[in-house]
Amino acid sequence: xxxxxxxxxxxxxxxxxxxxxxxxxxxxxxxxxxxxxxxxxxxxxxxxxxxxxxxxxxxxxxxxxxxxxxxxxxxxxxxxxxxxxxxxxxxxxxxxxxxxxxxxxxxxxxxxxxxxxxxxxxxxxxxxxxxxxxxxxxxxxxxxxxxxxxxxxxxxxxxxxxxxxxxxxxxxxxxxxxxxxxxxxxxxxxxxxxxxxxxxxxxxxxxxxxxxxxxxxxxxxxxxx
Numbered sequence: 001x002x003x004x005x006x007x008x009x010x011x012x013x014x015x016x017x018x019x020x021x022x023x024x025x026x027x028x029x030x031x032x033x034x035x036x037x038x039x040x041x042x043x044x045x046x047x048x049x050x051x052x053x054x055x056x057x058x059x060x061x062x063x064x065x066x067x068x069x070x071x072x073x074x075x076x077x078x079x080x081x082x083x084x085x086x087x088x089x090x091x092x093x094x095x096x097x098x099x100x101x102x103x104x105x106x107x108x109x110x111x112x113x114x115x116x117x118x119x120x121x122x123x124x125x126x127x128x129x130x131x132x133x134x135x136x137x138x139x140x141x142x143x144x145x146x147x148x149x150x151x152x153x154x155x156x157x158x159x160x161x162x163x164x165x166x167x168x169x170x171x172x173x174x175x176x177x178x179x180x181x182x183x184x185x186x187x188x189x190x191x192x193x194x195x196x197x198x199x200x201x202x203x204x205x206x207x208x209x210x211x212x213x214x215x216x217x218x219x220x221x222x223x224x225x
Contacts, residue, residue: 010147010170010179013156016200018144018184024196025082026186030075030130034191037067037219038132041104042212052111059207060107066130066219067102075130075221079195083126085225091123099123101222104132107207108215114206116145116180118159118166119198124222127198131188132217136208138187140216142194143205145180157183159199166201188216198222 018024031037047063050056067075079088090101119127129142147155163169185205186194196202209215 009150010172010175012149013147013169013201014158014160015146015154015156016158018157018196018200023200024144024186024194027078027082027193027195028189029191030078030193031067031071031191034132035134037071038134038217041066041106041132041217044104047106059112060105060215061212062100062103062105064100064104065102066104072102075128075193076223078193079126079128079223082195083225085126088126088223088225090222091224093123099222100220102219104217104219106212106215106217107204108209108211109207111215112204112207114143114203116166116201116203118169118201119222121159121161121164121199123224124198125225126195126223128193128195128221128223130193130219130221131190132219133188133208134190136188136216138189140204140206140208141186141188143182143186143203144184144196145201145203146183147201148178148181154181157201158197159201 016023020026044063047061050058050060076088090099093099144157146157149155159166159169167173180201207216
């Protein structure tokens with residue numbers, strides 16, 4: 001048989017060791033009643049289905065809004081204090097479209113594998129995930145990743161100008177499954193907000209559960225500053 005063509009060599013990204021208080025922030029006990037938020041989300045009947053239920057690139061179920069205005073204002077006050085940003089806002093995409101800001105997402109075991117990615121630099125400077133499960137283990141939080149290069153060497157973990165996201169920076173959406181390696185893991189904890197620079201490569205560490213009540217439930221946010 002003829003030899004298989006070699007995989008294209010991907011660009012090596014810049015690396016910046018994720019540092020708490022500079023690149024990411026872990027804020028615990030952010031809402032006074034996370035159980036009420038969770039119950040409100042479980043009672044929703046307006047879910048939009050993603051993969052594997054529908055031919056979408058994103059997994060599980062999602063709907064908006066996750067938090068009510070007073071709850072969101074509380075979270076945003078904490079974000080401004082942590083980052084030192086005097087103002088944060090949800091950007092509107094040029095030409096219309098929707099940013100899934102303040103969106104609740106529910107993804108179960110087998111519905112998706114970890115997918116390292118970055119968020120769009122043109123739409124957000126900071127992103128955050130609020131964990132809303134009371135009973136799942138620590139292993140269903142969020143992982144920051146970096147490139148694994150041919151031969152096992154390590155590459156970078158962030159997207160910089162002029163690129164907007166990881167696909168732009170690598171020049172392709174399709175990479176080998178072992179192209180990234182976990183660099184840092186932040187464990188899941190109910191009512192924990194993980195806030196981070198949106199240009200860092202990150203992924204859900206894993207997904208769990210088979211029923212709506214058991215599946216990994218998070219609220220996600222995207223802010224410009």
